[in-house]
Amino acid sequence: MLQVNVLRQKTEWVKERLAVKNFKQPELVDAIVAMDDERKKLQAEFDALQAKVNASSKNIGKLMSTGNREEAEQLKADVATWKLQLEPGKKQAAETEKKLEETITLLPNLPSEKVPKGLSPEDNEVVKQTEVPMLPETALPHWELTKKYKLIDFDLGNKITGSGFPVYTGKGAKLQRSLIQYFLDYNTDAGYKEIIPPFMVNEASAFGTGQLPDKEGQMYFVNEDGFYLIPTSEVPVTNMYRDTIVKQEELPVKMTAYSPCFRREAGSYGKDVRGLNRLHQFEKVEIVQIVDAEKSYDALEEMVSHVERLLQLLKLPYRILRLCGGDMSFTSALTYDFEVYSAAQKRWLEVSSVSNFESYQSNRLKCRYKDESGKMQLVHTLNGSSLALPRILACLLENNQTENSIVIPEVLRRYFGEDAIG
């Protein structure tokens, strides 16, 4: 959530930035500032009257204790009339504040200066791209390979739950586990603290990281308890720091978590959902950082290199995209996407998204620290996948296939225990 003071002080600049994100209602910025003016005015009025009431109430107490009953009763009557005046002001102030909150929540985060203009994925900027491998025409897509080597059973998942819930079997399950373990070790070696978070969150948490109200229909919801199944461990992990004041010397906080992720993916169809390309339940290892406001872009670069190195170690072909305003998430200020090349499908698959949210999440989370001058500052939050499992697995199977085997990447062998499948 953006800060009202920023809207107030840099109104035109805010509108320019929103335009980069293709935000269509710049007039809301002015409306919000006006609501804030109104809010201040109402509060000042209310506070003044309330102060009078409070002071008189104290006086009544004194009068009562000195036995001055009559005067106390008189004052009581006065206060009662002031209180009647107080009611409408209180109500109006609350309504204005609520409206303000609702409206400012509609504004997405402001994109950083580095964000390219654009409307769709075609406008993303390719920052880096490795060589793309060519496979023989007989190469199989991963959904054939998983069948051939009995690694994943999609039909079984359909039976047990429904589409998008695959069953990993035998070596497929073990390969998946090996990847998770490898990712976690790689992250913790780099100083990220390992977390196993809850896989369901309450409404406050879903709001804190910005899933609500923006992604309401994309999350599974447990009605009886009011819980959301997490769409990513970013949500519970970042919310560990909701309503906290962090000591500056404790920053940066670096955390990594493995979790399943649940997404309803309403509206997806076709080749996008084939095999492992898009699922309702998938596994992911996430990295999260909570940092000083001035250091967040250094942290972002660090995370990007961190994820890039991981892809290099797995020897997968990849490219890094700087997302354009139109393709960025609602909450992000700058996002780098990582895609791996699925050689048998001849397409790029997103496996990581590394973002700096600046203070957009922390303003909702109320996560702050005191800077050197003793001033309260909102922290900056960042996160990234390191990495999303299914597409890594898909790509790994496709790119590493031979006539009658799948070659296991060097770095995974000590986890997997074998050099190849098949």
Next chain:
RNA sequence: GGAGAGUUGUCCGAGUGGUUGAAGGAGCACGCCUGGAAAGUGUGUAUACCUCUAAAGGGUAUCGAGGGUUCGAAUCCCUCACUCUCCGCCA
């Protein structure tokens, strides 16, 4: 799921209707004391919003969350969340 007891500031802990944003202690910060340290001692030690602003100051709110009663609530009532104990159930 049932019954009961709780939830107070960084922590411990007092407080059952009236100058209580909140006793006391610990911790922390700064000062005094000291050759130095410990002990001792003094002062300070929340957040948000508003107002004012060079600063200070002032106002409002906050004692798990939200509502209510009252001139006045940390204190009384209601709802919810969480913690603990016992019973039930259970991986």
